[in-house]
Amino acid sequence: MNSKTYFLSLAFTTIVSLNLFAPCAYAQGGTKNLSLQEAIEKALRNNAGIRLAKLDQDIASANYKKTEAVFLPQVALSYTAMTTNEPLNSFGFKLEQRTITPNDFNPVLLNHPTSTQDYMAKLEVQQPLLNVDMLYIRKGAQKQTEVYQYKTQRTKEHLTFEVQKAYLQLQLAYNAVNVLEEALQNVQSVYTFTDNHFKQGLIQKSDLLNAQVQVTSVESNLNKAKSSISNASDGLSLLMGQPSGVVYKADPTEAKQVADTTLKITASRSDFMAMNKAIEASGLVIKSTQMSYLPKLNAFGNYQYNDSHLTGFGANSYFVGVQVSWDIFKGNKRKNTITIQKLERDKLSEELAQQKDQSQVELNKAYRGLSDARFEIDQDQAAITQATESLRILKNRYQQGLVNTTDVLMAETQLSQQKFALVQARFTLNLTGYYIQLLTSTTIK
Secondary structure, eight states: OOHHHHHHHOOOOOGGGSSOOOOOTTTOOOOOEOHHHHHHHHHHHOHHHHHHHHHHHHHHHHHHHHGGGGGGGGEEEEEEEEEEHHHHHHHHHHHHHHHHHHHGGGGHHHOOOOOOEEEEEEEEEEEEEHHHHHHHHHHHHHHHHHHHHHHHHHHHHHHHHHHHHHHHHHHHHHHHHHHHHHHHHHHHHHHHHHHHHHHHHSSOOOHHHHHHHHHHHHHHHHHHHHHHHHHHHHHHHHTTTOOOOOOEEEESSSOOOOOOOTOOOOOOHHHHHHHHHHHHHHHHHHHHHHTTSOOEEEEEEEEEEEETTTTOOOOOEEEEEEEOOOOOOTTHHHHHHHHHHHHHHHHHHHHHHHHHHHHHHHHHHHHHHHHHHHHHHHHHHHHHHHHHHHHHHHHHHTTTTTSHHHHHHHHHHHHHHHHHHHHHHOOOOOOHHHHHHHHHHHHHH
């Protein structure tokens, strides 16, 4: 995962950002409790990305099995019907049918044969004996199966992280609803107090209108926050391979992540291992091309029946042999092919080194983000305490007519903003912890 993806996932700074999709009805059909572990298990079992990764793995295994042709014979059966008046083949047909008579050596018949038929049933066998280059191709195909095994593992790790992030977003949506419901209750109490005093002629109408605007604004944000729960639930359903439309209830005590700040990037991470296996496979392909300079040893044979009648099997014969073939020079094609293959292998090595460096940068950034989130949580908690006390004092003074409505509403808004900031900071802390897990995961086979 690159830095862009990571920071996009953390750019969840306002609750309105939960509503990038069309609003959904909140809890029309009730809610369904969902634990984080259950969500992960369902995703690993039903997600389309996992199925595609396993299909790639199966394709690689099938390609490896295809290389069994290096050892196994190739057998072909054919039946051929032919007719000709060409002198050489007409005489040859009779030879194969073993029907030559002294009259067939008549020069007139030899030069001007009548139409001759031949029906041939043939069984052909080719048996590889020693093809060193193909042995290395087979080894390379085996390495490719390992590549896709590690890719499947990394796909599972990424999917687990995506489920963890989606679950945290669902928790954030519920926390936002709680904050807004509390804020709505507070501003409604302010509005009720203001309305009563306005009716008594103690407060100006502008104060009442300000309170009314605040109530409307909070109600609107609360409605959006409730819609965001459905949006987050649909996102989880997609990851789990489940139908959309189900509203999930997240356990507020789950998904809390305490990150280990001593974790490091390891070479045994599954995507690194996949790249290493790909490099090894490239080396075997190079070795195969180099071995193609060596002679090849193969056996061949056929057994056939020839007859002048369609259903006849009058004459049989066999033909067997062993062939040593050696491609001595192919116009520098192999030499240039080896050069290209080595460059491609070097490119893979450079990409692996770059990927490791990028991952280390991401880990360093994640640790700094973790520290920032912890500091922000402490600051937000202190700010909430201060904002709560400030609002209490202003409400008391407001009831005594010492401050205006705007001051109370601004204090209420400030308290809600600090509570929003706290839940977002906790979201960032937990998500960063899971991201560190993803960066430092280790695969042992």
